Amino acid sequence: MSIELKNVSKKFGGVSAVHEVSFSVNDGELVALLGPSGCGKTTVLRMISGLELPTGGDLFVRGVRVNDIPVQQRNIGFVFQSYALFKNMTVFKNIAFGLKIKKWKQADIAARVAELLTLLGLEGFENRYPHQLSGGQRQRVAIARALAPKPSVLLLDEPFGAVDAKIRQELREWLVHLHHDLKVTTLFVTHDQEEAMEVSNRIVIFSRGHLEQVGTPREVYEQPVNEFVARFIGVMNVLELEVRGGIARAHELEFPNHGLPDGQRLRIGFRPYAVQISTNLKTFRYQAVLRHTYFLGVLLRLELELPSGLTVRARMTKEEFAHLGLSDGQSVSMQIRQYRVLAHEGEVLRPEVATTYDIPVNLGEGI
Template sequence: MYVELKNINKTFSDFKASDNVNFGIEKGKLIGLLGPSGSGKTTILRMIAGLENPDSGEIIIDGKIVNNIPASKRGIGFVFQNYALFRYMTVYDNIAFGLKVQKADKKYIKERVNELIKLIGLEGLGKRYPSQLSGGQRQRVAFARALAPNPQLLLLDEPFAAIDAKVRQELRSWLKEMIEKLGVTSIFVTHDQDEAIEVADEIIITNHGKIEQKGSPIEIYQKPQTAFTASFFGQASFVDDYSKFSTFKKIDGADKAIIRPEFLDVTKKNENQKYKSSAAEGVVERVAFRGDNTELTIAVNGTKLTAKRTLNEAEVAVGEKVDVFVYKIFVTKGNSVYILDNEAINEDSFII
């Protein structure tokens, strides 16, 4: 592993920000630290960077314990949420800043900065100031400034939070392409599920200072290992008594069931429902157009479920009765989660 955290603990007053945190990251991977506000993800990033010190445990980078090595000596690039560009410096000088601090050769600085300006797609803008750039352009400059000294590890703290939705979507793809091209090990903090799923090679889920799960986006989404992870992703609907939905295996002592929109098949009364004998009748309470689909809120067996229908399917109306078949559910018991397929179908016939 290129980056390792072993038994890391960090407390601020009476707040436990990191509670025995352990994980490893392979070289060249792009990792998403994902969790709700206050879950400890930014604290982890800052401790790796050397901006905070753990109370106990070891931070290891490239086989070396770095706990006592100052931030400036760790070979790390850091991209802040608010860009943190020097507003009285040009794009060129902002990118060159770290190299000048290192007292690099002037010829090398010029070559490196021009190389990075080309890499981030801002050729011809080297003499502009941050105030003359868009939010997306400023974030690209911050990215280039962090890369200028050739760091072996790049850390990004919610890098797209200050950018509007359309530009944020473009920068996600751009960042992933750049990281893959450069091959630099990178960790980015986010609370945006879609962002983590789209950008990261692996996701680390944080909650109350603990690591809930680590794995690929597909593994995390489809095979949650804890009750928190199961409930954190997607548009989860919670069901207290899932026995109301036939036909699922009974888990003794179960707390609740989690049903995501993609676990449901919603059909109009005049449409064919393959598993009609196991479907429940529901009443549509809300219809919302989402651009590429229609989102429905349906009252079924005393529970409100969120479902989706494609734009190619016939429209449904508020107040309409529909058939709802539940393919799959997550059942929680304590912090454990059970993934159950509806026994009305063959296990091999349904692919999420």
């Protein structure tokens, strides 16, 4: 285990920024800390590096408790969102800085810097100053500088926040390749769920200082433990149902009551892809009008409005869309194929409740 947090908390004054967080990162993993801004994810990263001290709990790096080890001695590579390059030094000196402190020999320093320059595609830039580099190049110099002293783990704070969308995409792929080549345990902070899904082996999801869920991108997408995760990862239709007459209802939509008595409430969510649509108004149980179509490339997102005014988001490929011959304003029938029972933010459902329920296509006909 490369990094382990046990009930780590951080309070600034009386305000709790991180609350009893526990998770671990395995050797060689690439893990994303994901959450909206201000959720405490950067604080977690800074506590691991030693730039911030936890007010409670234990931090382990490679099996050693590091709570009392100062930042200078933790041997952790940290890449700052602002790059934080040394403006008065050339690229070479920036990368060599950590090695000089460790009193490496001149020849070894030169060899290590040359190796990193090649690895990061920065050959020929060693004598440039940071202000002579593009944003993407500065980012790579910052990573090279952090990697130079062979850190036990690499931490990146919003590594792609400050570059434009196209470069960001390139850097993401590049980070995956770099990680594949170096196998260094890497933890990065992001608020972009797409970035986290695309790049990482596992995702740690935060909200308001609490850890909500840890899992592979597929797990957190398909089995979100609560409403927050469900809404944060991808698009989810969320409904609050009330049980009446043994059936859980929201507007005209009806679901099984999951054993709850009348008068109880429950929340469910379903992904847009779980919504089936037919142009034949008799095929599925519910009637709806296609209000608007959003073009997303290969996929289209559809906004359906039910007679009660409830809006449901659906999704289909553009081939399906063309095949059905849909157009805005058209009346269709629809059906929800699959849904999950959701817990509120911060609470986790019992495993037997937090599963995905399939609805048979003919359910609508029966009730």
